[in-house]
Amino acid sequence: MDLCPAPTISSSMDQAATIALLGDAATHQGLAVERIDTDGAVIFLAGDRAYKIRRAVHFPHLDLSTPDRRRRVALAEVAVNRRTAPGLYEGVLAVVPGAHGRLVLAPAGPGADAAAVDWVVVMRRFAESGLFDRQAEAGLLTRDGMRAVADAVASLHESAHDETPDRPDRPPPGGVEAVRAAVAGALGALRLHPDLFDPPALDRLEGGLMGAVTRQEWLIERRRRSGYVRPCHGDLQLGNICVWADQPTLFGAAILLDEAGGQEGEAAGGGPAVIDVFHDLAYLLMDLEHRRLRPFANLVLNRYLEQTGDFAGLALLPLFISLCAAIRAHMTASTAAARRPVGAGASFRREAAAYLDLALSALNPRAPRLIAIGGLPGTGKSTLARMLAPEIGPIPGAVILQSESLRRRLLDAPEEGTLAASGYSEAVTARVYGEMAGRAGLVLEAGHAVVADAVYARPDQRADIEAVAHAAPVPFLGLWLVLNQQQATDEGRPKGERGGRGLGEMRWDILSVLGSAADVARRLLSQLTRPEPWRTEA
Secondary structure (H helix, E strand, O other): OOOOOOOOEOHHHHHHHHHHHHHHHHHOOOOOOEEEOOOOEEEEEOOOEEEEEEOOEEEEOOOOOHHHHHHHHHHHHHHHHHOOOOOOOOEEEEEEEOOOOOEEEEEEHHHOOOOEEEEEEEEEOOHHHHHHHHHHHHHOOHHHHHHHHHHHHHHHHHOOOOOOOOOOOOOOOOOHHHHHHHHHHHHHHHOOOOOOOHHHHHHHHHHHHHHHHHHHHHHHHHHOOOEEEEEEOOOOOOOHHHEEEEEEEEEOOOOEOOOOOOOOOOOEEEEEOOOEEHHHHHHHHHHHHHHHOHHHHHHHHHHHHHHOOOHHHHHHHHHHHHHHHHHHHHHHHHHHOOOOOOOHHHHHHHHHHHHHHHHHHHHHOOOOOOOEEEEEOOOOOHHHHHHHHHHOOOOOOHHHEHHHHHHHOOOOOOOOOOOOOOHHHHHHHHHHHHHHHHHHHHHHHHOOOEEEEEEOOOOOHHHHHOOOOOOOHOEEEEEEEEOHHHHHHHHOOHHHHHOOOOOOOOOOOEEEOOOOHHHHHHHHHHHHOOOOOOOOOO
């Protein structure tokens, strides 16, 4: 017996003529037509254009059952996505009756709206190989590409300003009640699939999510009042990111219809998701984690923080990652339910269960800790930090605080190239190390882990970062990297026997980086499972 409800198909027969029209080469000046079917849309590729119609379906999470709702979604889709992908979205066409009862395409507008039976979003066509989910499946994602994605997300968030006023007849966008409503909606949809999702597991998830909202209520509201709730993308998964004009481009943004009805002239009664920017980022981090690509998720998080400095939002990541995974679980389950015959959606059912597991695990994060990595230039500090960070602390791993990167940002200097000698003055260096310690404290306070990457050649610099861990309090590990065993022996000698190097008393663990960085990282990570591996004293 199929206990998973399929989407209600209200008027699919009415769309048969529209589908025939768009699938006919004559509609596209004789060009060959390729058809792509999804559960919510049918897409036709012809020449350098893509034509998308929404299916007349009513999922628990999406109602497209009437022509008017499809009109509103189509117009809003183009308006919203032109923020991030203006070159991709060309406009909307109406499907209207023509001569002899045949359907034709016409520009959307007052003249066509009344007669239209359906609506078509017109996009520029791009290569499927340019989709980031395809690149992930093929193992072709790169660090440079994902850094550029993080930059695009940060740019969207920084440029977005929430112009949606609070309305007394509904919860404020992105506020506590709105987040609670999102949790309740996700859990309600998950409970429609009792054969797929274990009810006790859903009880644990609901309790965990609602408990997290209650604990973070003050922060959710403070961020809303401070302007961190903005018009966002709303569905930042890899499948909604493509390479266009040689740049990562965000498209396929979530569309929210104004169920209360918009005023005449408003953008089709629909608009973007207005949520906390960290809620938006969490979709992408969750998708990468689900695909077992945590190193890329860690990279995205760290690049985003470099660009925005929004460390306070870290405290909400476990909640938002869990909520995003729960939403994806019910959407995937709905897709599985729509597959006929029963059983055809087995892979989607397995994936939905994996999303639920992720939603539960995100609410039980690893404890934070602070690892400081010091050493002279060329000892591989940054490489080791990058390898350790994904394995430390909550999903998607530790925040990396890197002194050279911070120095350049404080000086407003380019990321590449040689800094002037003044950039390494005593005053600038003191400012950099002070900022490192301050940011480390903020991250730990938010419940996240830290990997601090700097030379740390002076005893006071090392003492300051240790003191941050002691104040948190969290476990601390200080590492001093050396290139060979002889150097390790030299660094371990008393101060007076080091030839004036000025390192002072070295209380940190001296680590020779002989061999590959991966081997060194594995040796260190193996210590994490030991009963007493880390010092906590300052």
